[in-house]
Amino acid sequence: MPKIKIIDETTGEVTDIECVGYNLQFVESTGNGVIQKIRALNNGKYGYKHWIKNDFYRPIAQKIKDKYKEKFEEFTMINLDKILFIEDTEYIGDELKRSDEIMWIKKANKQLEEVTGYKFIIESREFWVERISNEQVVALIYSCLRQIENGYKIREPDLVGWKEVIGTLGYGWETTKSEIPNLLDGFNMNDFKMLRKADKQVGFFDSKEKYYEQG
Structure with missing residues (x-):
């Protein structure tokens, strides 16, 4: 400690x-x-309903950056130390509609940036993260990182999750209960163990261990 x-x-x-x-x-x-x-700031209470989840998501973001920094020059300009990952632990969604957002990125306001040094916030909803697959988690973080332009501003994606994500995973990739392809190689179950809480109910589609046993 x-x-x-x-x-x-x-x-x-x-x-x-x-x-x-x-x-x-x-x-x-x-x-x-x-x-x-x-x-x-890796893990702790943030406001009355959010938790800081840098310990959880930053290692995954690092693997994504390392994988794509040669393909996308802008990935080399992303400073992960400038991203604050927070998660809404109180939100309850509608499992039938599954139409609300799971994870998104936004620019930190000027006051937060001045006080903490963080430039971006990637926010997620625990209710959905615990109900989607590891492949979807990777794709969501990837999609958020792709929105960082020149290391300091946000741009809108060309499609929901970028063209290559749609082409690889199909439409509705972020909410489907069906298996989707692995967006990246090199992940294993240890990368996601902190996201899967033993005291929470896990659906049959939540864990895809067979994809990561070879990682």
């Missing part, structure tokens, strides 16, 4: 803070007054 240690060099007093994540801001005594930021 990380521990933040603050030492008063005048008095020698030491303050220890045990934590699972942190967002430190400080002004250097010899600097020009600009607030410096060190952040590692």
